[in-house]
Amino acid sequence: MQQEVEKYSKPTRILHWVHLVSFCILFLTGLVLFVPGLGVIAQDSWTRVIHRVAAVIFILAPIIYVPMNWKATLKGVKEAFSWSAADIGWLKAAPRYYFLGDETGMPPQGSMNTGQRLWWLIVLVSGVIFTITGLVMWFAKTTAPAAVLQWMVFFHDVAFIVAGTMLLLHIYLGLLHPLMTEAWKAIYKGTVSVEYAKKHHAKWYEEVTRGKEVKS
Numbered sequence: 001m002q003q004e005v006e007k008y009s010k011p012t013r014i015l016h017w018v019h020l021v022s023f024c025i026l027f028l029t030g031l032v033l034f035v036p037g038l039g040v041i042a043q044d045s046w047t048r049v050i051h052r053v054a055a056v057i058f059i060l061a062p063i064i065y066v067p068m069n070w071k072a073t074l075k076g077v078k079e080a081f082s083w084s085a086a087d088i089g090w091l092k093a094a095p096r097y098y099f100l101g102d103e104t105g106m107p108p109q110g111s112m113n114t115g116q117r118l119w120w121l122i123v124l125v126s127g128v129i130f131t132i133t134g135l136v137m138w139f140a141k142t143t144a145p146a147a148v149l150q151w152m153v154f155f156h157d158v159a160f161i162v163a164g165t166m167l168l169l170h171i172y173l174g175l176l177h178p179l180m181t182e183a184w185k186a187i188y189k190g191t192v193s194v195e196y197a198k199k200h201h202a203k204w205y206e207e208v209t210r211g212k213e214v215k216s
């Protein structure tokens with residue numbers, strides 16, 4: 001039987017799925033508010049109600065997760081902000097790898113590759129921006145100065161455009177790209193095969209096995 005290595009714990013996987021579902025609902029209901037032509041769908045404000053319900057879930061999920069998993073959270077946040085020359089090498093080599101299958105020049109990666117860490121960084125930064133600007137728009141609509149509200153809408157929209165575009169890329173690479181065959185399994189079942197770990201996350205595989213080969 002093929003040997004597996006654990007990549008994501010159960011609480012981390014639950015947080016991922018709760019956040020992904022709430023984010024997609026926020027994205028679609030936000031799109032209705034963002035695109036003037038779709039305003040007709042938002043009649044009676046039901047999309048606004050759904051947007052707020054999904055926002056509560058989106059904000060509460062990490063508030064529940066972090067105190068129970070603070071070590072994993074700290075490690076993850078540190079990883080998101082740790083960038084080195086190897087990441088530049090990855091960014092340069094990645095187009096040839098993902099479009100042409102040419103592995104030469106791809107530096108060995110940790111538990112998240114450079115692209116995954118870039119997405120993770122965007123999730124962290126945009127999550128904070130969405131939460132602050134969204135709560136101000138929600139609760140200070142009648143009390144905050146008009147200029148402040150305009151800036152809140154502006155930053156909410158910028159986060160929407162950046163995070164929304166990257167979400168589509170994330171879904172494509174995680175689910176559909178022919179080289180990322182086990183990325184979905186890592187976040188669905190929590191494990192990847194030894195072969196996949198060695199090929200895609202060599203540095204991380206070395207770390208978890210501490211140099212001891214796991215037989216497949």
Ligand code: HEM
Nearest residue numbers: 026027030031033034048055058130131134135137138160
């Ligand atoms: C994290 C918590 C969030 C909160 C509290 C929040 C709250 C809000 C509120 C109160 C509004 C104004 C709605 C209205 O006009 O009644 C709004 C608009 C909007 N939201 Fe969010 N939101 C959040 C996250 C998100 C996310 C994750 C996305 C997209 C991925 C998003 C996309 C949008 C868009 C595109 C608009 C329309 C802004 C405009 O009028 O140009 N929001 N949000």
